Amino acid sequence: MGAYSTGSLDSFGRGIINMFRSRKKSAMRAKDRLKLVLIHDRTQLPPGVMESLKEELIQVLSKHVDVDRNAVQIEVAQEGRNQHLIANIPIQPTARKRS
Amino acid sequence: MTGKVITITSGKGGVGKTTATANIGVALAMADKKVVCIDADIGLRNLDVILGLENRIVYDLVDVVEGRCRLRQAMIRDKKNPDLFLIPAAQTRDKTAISPNDMIKVCDELRNEFDFIIVDSPAGIERGFQNAIAPADEVIILTNPEVSAVRDADRIIGLVEAEEKDTPTLIINRINVDMVQRGDMLAAEDVLELLAIRLIGLVPEDEKVIVSSNRGAPVAQSNNSIAGQAFRNIAARLNGDEVPFMSLDHDGGLFNRLSRFIRSGNN
Numbered sequence: 001m002g003a004y005s006t007g008s009l010d011s012f013g014r015g016i017i018n019m020f021r022s023r024k025k026s027a028m029r030a031k032d033r034l035k036l037v038l039i040h041d042r043t044q045l046p047p048g049v050m051e052s053l054k055e056e057l058i059q060v061l062s063k064h065v066d067v068d069r070n071a072v073q074i075e076v077a078q079e080g081r082n083q084h085l086i087a088n089i090p091i092q093p094t095a096r097k098r099s
Numbered sequence: 100m101t102g103k104v105i106t107i108t109s110g111k112g113g114v115g116k117t118t119a120t121a122n123i124g125v126a127l128a129m130a131d132k133k134v135v136c137i138d139a140d141i142g143l144r145n146l147d148v149i150l151g152l153e154n155r156i157v158y159d160l161v162d163v164v165e166g167r168c169r170l171r172q173a174m175i176r177d178k179k180n181p182d183l184f185l186i187p188a189a190q191t192r193d194k195t196a197i198s199p200n201d202m203i204k205v206c207d208e209l210r211n212e213f214d215f216i217i218v219d220s221p222a223g224i225e226r227g228f229q230n231a232i233a234p235a236d237e238v239i240i241l242t243n244p245e246v247s248a249v250r251d252a253d254r255i256i257g258l259v260e261a262e263e264k265d266t267p268t269l270i271i272n273r274i275n276v277d278m279v280q281r282g283d284m285l286a287a288e289d290v291l292e293l294l295a296i297r298l299i300g301l302v303p304e305d306e307k308v309i310v311s312s313n314r315g316a317p318v319a320q321s322n323n324s325i326a327g328q329a330f331r332n333i334a335a336r337l338n339g340d341e342v343p344f345m346s347l348d349h350d351g352g353l354f355n356r357l358s359r360f361i362r363s364g365n366n
Contacts (some may be wrong), residue, residue, distance in 0.1 A: 027282050030246050031289045037246075038253050038293060080295045081256070081266075 039076045043083050050074060057087065066092040102133075102210040105217050105337065106235035107270075108259075110251030112222030114243045115272040118308060119330070120219035121149040122319040126334030128183035129319070132214040135174065135184040137205070139231040140221035141196055144188035150177060151315020152185050161189035164201045170208055179320065184213075194226040199233030206234035215337070224258060232259060238267035239299060244274055244285035253294055270300040270333065276347050287347065300333035301344055302326050 040046060045053075054074045061067050068090040077084045107120050117140075124136040138146035141161065147153040158173040163186070170186075177183035186205075189196060202218075209216045220231030232238055238259045242252040252269070259267050271287050278284035287301050305326035311318040318327040319334070325345075332342045 025282050027279070027285050027289065030285050031293065034246055034249055034285075034293050037250055041250065041254060042257065078295075 035078070039078060039083060042081075043076055045076065050076075057089070061089060066094075068092050102213040102216050104206045104210070104234045104236045105215060105239060106139075106220055106231050106237075107217065107239045107241055108220035108228060108231060108255060109222065109241045109248070110224060110255040111242075111248045114241050114248050115302075115308075116222075116241050117145045117149050117219050118312065118317075119239075119241050119270060119272060119302075120146060120217050121317045122327070122330035123334055123337070124150075124183055124215075124217050125177075125180060125317045126319040126331045127215050127217075127337065128177070128180035129331070130334055130338060131182065132338070133182045133212065134215045134217065135186060135209055135213045136217045136219065137186045138188035138219050139202070139227060140219060141188045141227065141230075142190065142193045143221065144190050146185060146219050147175075147187045148315060149312055149317065150185055152177065152187075153315070156187050159187045159189040160205070161192050161196045163205060164197045170205065179316075194221065194230065197230055199229050202230045203234045224255065228255075228258075232262060232264065235264060238264055239270055240267045240294075240296070241270045241272055242290065242294075243272055244279070244287070244290055249285070249290055249293060256294065256296060266296055268297045268299040269294060270302060271298070272300075272302045273304045274301060274347060275304045279347070298344070299336050300329060301347060302329040302333075303345075303347060 054072060057074070058067055058069050058072055062069075071088075071090040073088040075086055077086050105123075107116050107123070109116050117138075120136055124134050128134045136146060136150070137160065138144050139160070140146075144159075147156060152175050155175045158168040160173065162168045163170050163173045173186050174184045175187065177185070206216050206218075216234075218231050218235065221227035240252050240255055240259075242248045256267055269291070271290050274287060275284055279286050287298075291298055303325050305318070305324055307321060307324040308318050308326050311321060311324070311327075317330075318324045319330040321327045329345060332345065335342045
């Protein structure tokens with residue numbers, strides 16, 4: 001580290017901070033965005049359709065069980081080149097059942 | 100001899116299909132294989148200039164298909180590699196001048212004489228792309244580590260699978276190692292994880308690719324080009340050899356990254 005002579009400690013510190021920030025920066029953003037874009041491209045399920053799918057699922061299920069509708073989660077998971085629709089649908093405990 | 104038809108395609112334009120076709124063709128010929136490269140980009144031909152053969156064209160692919168010449172008359176022998184040939188695209192016609200069946204017929208005739216028939220696909224997903232993949236035994240998808248190129252590659256993989264072809268293999272082209280290490284370019288592992296197909300090549304960005312295209316002498320012929328080495332490795336893998344992927348973190352590790360930051364802080 002003999003070459004380190006004229007750089008101030010400030011710029012060194014900033015360098016380290018930038019280094020960790022930049023690792024979270026554009027390449028990670030690209031990957032996260034692509035993950036979602038590819039899921040929608042492959043399944044031909046636009047984000048809006050996922051929302052209405054969720055609503056309709058809740059309606060159907062509510063006929064039979066008391067669904068905790070705020071906690072329902074539906075997402076598409078990727079495994080290799082295959083997509084899975086994963087629904088997590090919590091049921092209200094019977095003791096707390098209203099009406 | 101039963102030659103293998105390999106089509107190189109990408110969806111997005113400008114990712115380096117023609118350069119890859121020329122270099123893989125040259126590298127296979129250097130490995131003593133008989134190779135013919137077909138430019139399937141009717142109306143926008145370029146494989147001839149990348150190979151430096153633009154002044155030798157008399158007949159083209161459309162002339163063959165429309166019966167104005169025999170297949171042999173449209174084959175141009177490379178200047179350096181006697182085992183490498185080019186069948187150029189027509190420049191004054193469009194993609195509808197040939198059909199997927201025409202391509203299958205032409206390639207079947209070539210299989211008897213060549214080890215490898217490499218088809219340079221046009222960009223897009225329309226007729227030209229359909230023509231290019233129709234005769235393929237193996238499809239190679241070329242992409243860059245950029246969102247648009249990766250997205251288009253994914254779409255193309257789906258379309259190739261819909262044609263009941265084997266799952267294509269992947270080349271990631273123009274990897275800028277410094278940008279990857281800065282976290283500003285998708286790493287090869289990221290692209291591979293997203294596309295989830297088998298990798299057959301990693302090609303680092305290299306100025307020598309442009310220098311060699313200026314000269315019409317593909318970079319695979321050059322011994323001091325890292326991209327040239329990458330293309331020779333791809334050719335070897337297509338030949339069935341096990342070649343390890345080149346390590347692209349020339350100065351990896353936290354210590355090296357730290358000292359690079361200190362050095363850049365001095366400027």
